[in-house]
Structure formats: structure tokens, C-alpha cells
Amino acid sequence: MAETSSSGHQAASGEAHAAHSRKPYLVIFGLLFAFTILEVLVALPSLGVNQILKASALILLALTKAAMVALWFMHLKSEFKVLRWSVLLPFAFPALYAFILIAEAGWRLLD
Amino acid sequence: MSATATADAGHAHGGHHEEHHGLGGHLLPSDSAVGLATCGKIGMWIFLLSDAFSFGGLLLGYGILRGGATQWHSPGEPELGINFTAVLTFLLICSSVTMVMAVANAAEGNRSRVTMWLFLTALGGALFLTGQYQEYFGIWSHGLTKEGLTFGKSAYASTFYLVTSFHGAHVFSGTVYILITAIRSARGKADANEVEILGLFWHFVDLIWILVFTFVYLL
Numbered sequence: 001m002a003e004t005s006s007s008g009h010q011a012a013s014g015e016a017h018a019a020h021s022r023k024p025y026l027v028i029f030g031l032l033f034a035f036t037i038l039e040v041l042v043a044l045p046s047l048g049v050n051q052i053l054k055a056s057a058l059i060l061l062a063l064t065k066a067a068m069v070a071l072w073f074m075h076l077k078s079e080f081k082v083l084r085w086s087v088l089l090p091f092a093f094p095a096l097y098a099f100i101l102i103a104e105a106g107w108r109l110l111d
Numbered sequence: 112m113s114a115t116a117t118a119d120a121g122h123a124h125g126g127h128h129e130e131h132h133g134l135g136g137h138l139l140p141s142d143s144a145v146g147l148a149t150c151g152k153i154g155m156w157i158f159l160l161s162d163a164f165s166f167g168g169l170l171l172g173y174g175i176l177r178g179g180a181t182q183w184h185s186p187g188e189p190e191l192g193i194n195f196t197a198v199l200t201f202l203l204i205c206s207s208v209t210m211v212m213a214v215a216n217a218a219e220g221n222r223s224r225v226t227m228w229l230f231l232t233a234l235g236g237a238l239f240l241t242g243q244y245q246e247y248f249g250i251w252s253h254g255l256t257k258e259g260l261t262f263g264k265s266a267y268a269s270t271f272y273l274v275t276s277f278h279g280a281h282v283f284s285g286t287v288y289i290l291i292t293a294i295r296s297a298r299g300k301a302d303a304n305e306v307e308i309l310g311l312f313w314h315f316v317d318l319i320w321i322l323v324f325t326f327v328y329l330l
Contacts, residue, residue, distance in 0.1 A: 020215040029208045033201065040197050043329040055330055062325035069318045073211050074311055083148065087156060094167045098174055105179030 028072045035061050155308045159315045162281075166319050169277060170326055173270040185265045189258040191328050192246065199242045200324050203282075206235025207317040210289075210310050217306035222296060225306060229293035232313065236286035243279050247272075271327060278323055281316045288312060 039061050041047065042054055049057075071077040076084050141147075177183055184190070213228035241250070248254040262272045292309045295301040 020218060022212070022215065025208060025211045025215075029204065032204045032207075036197060036200055036204065039325065039329055040193060043193060058325050058329050062322055065321045066318045069207065069314055069321065073207055073314045073317075080148070083153075083156070087160060090160060091163070091167075094164065094171070098167070098171045101171065102174040102178040105175045108179055109181060 024072055028068050031068060032065055035065050149304050149308075151304060151308050152311070155311045159311065162315070163319070166274075166277070166322075169270075169274050170322070173274060173326070176266045176270060180266065183267050185267065187259050188265060188267060189255060189260055191255075191271070193328055195242070195246065196324060196328050199239055199246075200320060202235055202239050202242070203317045203320050206232045206239070207314055209235060210313045214303075214307050214310040217296075217301075217303040220303075222299060225301070226293055226296045229289055229296060229306075229309075233286050233289040233293060236282050236289065236313075239282050240279065240286065243275065243282075274323055274327055278316070278319055281319070285313050285316050 039058055042049060042057050042061070070088075076087060209228050209231040213225050213232060216224040216228060244250065244254075245252070246255060248256055260268045260271065262269055288309060292301050292305060296306070
């Protein structure tokens with residue numbers, strides 16, 4: 001039962017009026033805000049960050065922010081395991097596909 | 112173990128589902144794959160996955176064109192305004208927070224607060240769209256179209272307008288969807304399940320923007 005979607009169940013049964021903690025939402029909001037500022041700083045040309053390091057940091061920050069929105073704001077974290085992985089796993093394949101195709105396109109520039 | 116527990120839970124609440132049919136929307140038969148999620152919620156997740164792959168296709172095309180380009184910005188084409196777009200990003204993040212507040216209040220049955228948070232979220236969406244209009248066409252200063260970024264003239268311009276306008280269309284439809292639900296909530300017609308499903312769509316729009324902001328503006 002630990003994986004029961006609390007909000008989904010409450011909404012479905014229409015019987016829930018228990019107070020929900022707002023703290024996790026505010027923590028995620030603070031992190032999203034801080035990471036956005038960090039991203040803008042990393043992207044500043046004047047900072048002179050190495051291009052590969054900059055791209056890696058920006059992609060990592062963006063994926064972390066997207067995961068936070070999906071897991072906490074969209075409640076995937078507390079959804080049933082099968083639903084959670086049915087949503088998350090399919091993204092591995094386009095991500096791999098994108099990496100191979102973009103790397104291939106970039107590789108041609110070296111010829 | 113979880114499958115058994117889920118099936119049991121489904122049985123245990125079967126009676127409630129019938130009783131609250133009008134309140135919570137239609138429920139799927141008990142299934143270990145979806146637990147107690149409603150048909151509407153599963154339907155929204157399936158739609159969001161297909162929509163995510165649509166965005167994925169656009170971003171992949173953008174990535175391939177950019178990865179293989181010797182020169183991405185043609186002479187005379189303007190740079191994208193990162194600081195202004197960072198403010199728009201902040202706006203969408205704020206609207207995601209107001210949306211989770213609406214969902215939490217809906218689960219607690221605080222109808223008037225749900226309506227207030229939903230209208231605030233819609234305001235966030237409307238401000239984002241105003242910002243995007245300013246960025247494209249200019250309201251208080253020159254927009255990108257007047258600064259020489261013309262759709263169809265270069266891969267840089269075309270992919271920029273294609274990806275951001277496709278997202279903008281989602282913000283527009285999301286804002287309309289929020290306004291409709293806010294009005295339904297004010298009339299006492301929107302239940303918690305409906306608000307939660309709306310929340311999924313709006314957070315998805317925010318999630319996609321997080322990726323677009325990084326890939327199109329920052330990289």
C-alpha cells in the first residue's frame with residue numbers, strides 16, 4: 001500500500017479532507033529557482049566555461065529540474081511503481097537515440 | 112507483494128467507487144498496473160507521453176541540425192535574450208507552485224482556495240504568453256521578427272520559432288483549460304480528480320519549458 005497514490009485515491013473516493021504538507025512543494029520551488037539562476041550563470045559567455053563542461057552542466061541541471069517537477073509536482077514519486085516506470089522508462093530510448101544522432105551529426109564536422 | 116496489496120485495495124474500495132461515481136470520475140477495474148488511478152488520470156498520462164515524444168522529435172531535429180552546422184547564427188540574425196527568458200521561466204515555475212497549491216486544496220476540499228489558486232495560475236500563463244509575444248513581435252521594445260530572425264530563412268530561426276511556438280500553443284491551451292476549470296470550481300462543479308488531471312497537464316508544460324530553455328536558449 002505504500003505505493004498508493006494518495007492524491008489520486010482521495011480524489012477518486014471524494015472522502016479526503018486531510019491537510020497536505022506544503023513544505024516539499026516550497027523546497028522544490030526554491031531548488032528550481034536556484035538551479036535556474038545557476039544555469040543562467042553557467043551560460044554567461046563572460047564566465048569562459050569550457051564548452052563541453054558548460055553543455056554537460058546545463059543538461060544535467062535541466063534534467064534534474066525536469067525530474068523534480070515530474071516526481072514531486074506531478075506526484076510520480078508517490079504513484080504506483082508500474083505507472084511510474086511506464087512513464088519514466090520510455091524516455092531512455094529517445095534520449096539514447098538523440099545522443100547517437102546528434103553525436104553522429106557533430107562527428108561529420110571533424111572530417 | 113505490491114500487486115496483491117493493490118488488488119486488495121481495489122476490492123476494498125470498490126463500493127466507494129460506485130457511491131462516489133459522480134465525484135471522482137470513472138475508475139478503472141482494479142489492476143496492479145494503475146492501482147486506484149482514475150481513467151481520466153491514466154488517459155492524461157498517456158496523452159502526456161505522446162506529447163512528450165512530439166516535443167522530443169522537434170528537439171531531436173533541432174539537435175541534429177545544430178550539431179551538424181558549421182555556423183549556427185547567420186550574419187545579421189539576433190542573439191536570443193537569455194535574461195528576459197529566465198524571467199519567463201521563473202513565471203512558469205511560480206505558476207507550477209500555484210497549481211500544486213490548487214491541487215492540494217482540492218484534495219482537502221477547500222473550494223474557494225482552489226478557485227483562487229487556479230486563477231493565479233492562469234494569470235501566470237497569460238503573463239508568459241504576453242512575454243512570448245513581446246519576444247516575437249515586440250510590445251515595449253523590438254521583437255525578434257523585427258530584429259531579423261525570420262522563420263524559414265535559416266535553420267536557427269525556423270527551429271527556434273517551431274519549438275517555442277509549439278510550446279506557446281500548449282501554454283495557451285493550458286491557460287484556457289485552467290480558466291474553464293477555475294470557473295467550474297467556482298460553481299462547485301470541479302472535483303479533486305479534475306483539478307489533479309489539470310495539474311498534470313500544466314506541470315508538463317512547465318517541464319517542457321525547462322528543457323526548451325536549456326536546449327534552445329542556454330546551450
